[in-house]
Amino acid sequence: MKEKKTIMRKEHFRLSMLIAALVTVAISVLAFFPANHAFAAYDSVMNNGSVPNTSATTTTMPDGSNSFTHALYYTAQGSDGTTYTSNYSTTNPAVEDSVLNLDKMTPDADGNYHFNAVLEITATNNVSNINYDLTMPSSGSQITGNPNVQFDGAPTFSGTDAASVQAATTYSNISSPGAYINEATYKNQYGQNMPNVYYMYLHGNLSAGQKLTVTIPYLLTNASALDLSTASPSVSFNESVSINPWTIWGQFTGDLTAANLRFARTDSTPVSNRWALYDILRDQQNGVANATGIRYLFTKNNNISTGTSLDYTLIDVLQKTNAEVGLDSSDYEYKNSDSPNYVPVNTMISDGTIAYARGGYYRLKLDKIKRAYAGTGWSTNGMYSDYYTYTTTRSGLVIHGAPTDPDGTYVNMNVELWQYIGGTSNICLTVGQQFDPKSGISYVRPYNRPEITNPLDDPVQSTLIDVSYTDAQGNTVANINTAQPGAYTVTYRYWFPTATNTRSNYSATFDTKVYVTAQQATQCPPDFTATVSYNTNGGEGSVTSQSVTYTPSAAGEVTLSNGSELTRDGYTLKGWNTRADGTGVSYALGAHMSDITSDVTLYAVWEKNSVAPVVPVHPSQDSKNAKSTKNLAHTGADITTIMWASTLLIAAGAGLIARVAWQRKKSE
Known part of the structure; x- marks a missing residue:
């Protein structure tokens, strides 16, 4: 009886220790993962x-x-x-x-x-x-x-x-x-x-x-x-x-x-005292996946003449994605309220310097925006040359038509633009016609001044406009050669006027595309035709060339031949390539080819057929092959050995369980 009590005490001790261990683990877990109750962030008035x-x-x-x-x-x-x-x-x-x-x-x-x-x-x-x-x-x-x-x-x-x-x-x-x-x-x-x-x-x-x-x-x-x-x-x-x-x-x-x-409210989540864009730019710079982004809204001011209007709109403003513009943390500079100088934001992020919201100023470099909008007639506010400067508390700002983002994927950032110059985007001529530069430009709009139409006829505005020409290959030319077919870009550069209507150091450009065709085009811009040709590259047979239509704004596309017309002894046709030696762009047989804006020649890609060696089969080899089927594919272990070992382990486990049960019954 005494032995039984001793055993029971030992079992109770073991049970108590187990319970204590479980309680300790539970407390630790609760301490690490607090209960889901209201958190009093703001407990004072x-x-x-x-x-x-x-x-x-x-x-x-x-x-x-x-x-x-x-x-x-x-x-x-x-x-x-x-x-x-x-x-x-x-x-x-x-x-x-x-x-x-x-x-x-x-x-x-x-x-x-x-x-x-x-x-x-x-x-x-x-x-x-x-x-x-x-x-x-x-x-x-x-x-x-x-x-x-x-x-x-x-x-x-x-x-x-x-x-x-x-x-x-x-x-x-x-x-x-x-x-x-x-x-x-x-x-x-x-x-x-x-x-x-x-x-x-x-x-x-x-x-x-x-x-x-x-x-x-x-x-x-x-x-x-x-x-x-x-x-x-x-x-x-x-x-x-x-x-x-x-x-x-x-x-x-x-x-x-x-x-x-x-x-x-008492349980409202606290907000950060840092500049709102700082964490976003930091995550962007550090490559954080699925981080909040910045959506740039390119806007115009509805009422600049008051000098203080904060009323903007997206309506009729040419929008570009940031994939086109490319703004990132290197384009921002920040000045904390107690700092005399602006510091590049990417440097602040690298150094761990915090950009505080209170009283801060930030400025955005404008060079990437100006480049992205080159040729559109739009550019940044002519009163500011290199930067836009913002305060962290931009009270009263209204942007009509601004998209909302209820999921918090983006934060909107508005950038003011102005359309300084506009005209005709495409002009079509036939061979022999003359091009008049006045036909490509319709108006200019000095910043915060009325629109002026037919500016090349205006004695003041005409002195602020330069006209230049490039051909289809991007070469600068003196003028448009209408004696033969061709395509040209006419660039009108408008220099922002000073208060005395002289040229300032800043300008915006507008591009007009001019197409010269042998016959009068049925539409402008006209359709162009490119040919996709196939070279057998050592094979026999021929593949019919394909004619592809494209326009300057929409590249052509075609489904390529599957090459069933071609043969070559000892070779298999594997695909097409833009170079005979196979070092160009490769396409599969019957693949879809896009972005066609000029003639293309595709070369057949041949692969030499391989001949499998003949290996004699002997009875002894057959028996080895038969035995090898007992081995696992990946480990090479013998299946029979593994099965016997598994059986012995299961039996040993069953015996151990039975012995424990017998000892417990005996002790009772």
Whole structure:
């Protein structure tokens, strides 16, 4: 009995150890794979990230005559009645966008959420007119998917100089960002709550050492429509240089700051504080499979004359894929807000330098785009030569006709173009007719100026246009030879005019194709004929040549002969090749041949037949062959040996199981 208890204790001990081991493994697995419950990314009313900032920025004028302390930020009241403050605007790129948790706020009866945008500014010395231009959080509200935030009434001004500044401050509407009007006129024209304010331009005197505070009441009006599975796109309150570049402390300084705010729920997925295109370009550079891509949208500005229009369209704009253009990380340069210089993005990626979204600028090289659009009449904005420069918070941008990508496969990137020159793409002449260069060009469009038709007849525009000719082989020629059939390209180069209508250093080109045929073409461009001929290359018989029709825009194609007409003693016909020695392009018999734009000769490819050697068969060899069938094909092991070994292993296992069962019964 004592022995039985000892055995039982041992079995219990073994069982306990086994259970403990299983529990340990389970805990480890759970620790490695956390349970699928809601993750509280934003557990406060105002979430300011890992690098919070409540310090204002101090900027000194270039001549040292004055200095300013300035800050932009947001405030919001939580359901607990406490007012919470966002990060202050800063030039530190590591400071993250503040995130307002709507779950911890109380909406009004209409479902709107209230918050404030606040400006504070103090000058060391007196300022007669502050000329302080601000881009407002409501500037991007019309973009689909963005938070729609609107003024909830007029701003309030406080401080010694509040009344004079309020009276002199002007506003512009999203519909016309460059047109500024005072508060009373804005209310009368757009509504008492002042909807869709784009810019707010502060004027008036500022007394030395006296803080001016401006509080703008805001509403988030479309919270229920926002996709808050992740934090929303940001709304931006920033010191602007886009319209009135002269700030109170000088032009285009590095101390222009922005305060960004996002909206979320408690369990919304956090967003990165890096520039949106950085990870995409990094994955592209590193060859990451199935990574998000960039879809380039080539657009034109609908209303450039205002100088500030952010209204673009894809309609009637010639689109090219990036496979044609070839843009990648080497075409971008980035400047973090605390950096004085732009750095190539491919270098940043290689060095591991982060491109922060806050206050950053990036620029795109234009040379590849210009090359891709050569000959189309389209090119980049004539006001900019080598780069387009963008901010990371491009508030208010609208692109009519932009495709959507609900699966997140692409991020859209718009690139502005302008059609400078246009005309007739194809002209057909018969032998003996003369070509008039005026027939190939219809108009020119100087950037942001009216279209001018028949420009070669215009005394000014004709001085801005060069005409050149190339033949079908790409050789430059003096003119089109209409004495014989041929094909030519006429290139019209339009030099962008300066303010005085002289040639600038930049141009766009438009190509016209001219075809000269022996007889009048029934269509333009005309059909051309190529011949596919077959060379027996040492064989006997013949294969009938094939006639293929093609046009300049559509290459010809044909199904090749199967060569059944050809024979050669001791050889087998294997296919066709564009060279007699077989070193050219190979085609199978009866294959499909495409991209035919000229005569082609195909040579028969022959393979010499092999003769199998005669090997006498002996009885002893037959017996060896018979024995070899017992061997496995791949291992060469003897089947009989493997079968016996398998049987013995199975028997041994069965015996071991029976012995264990007998010992257990005996112990009981």
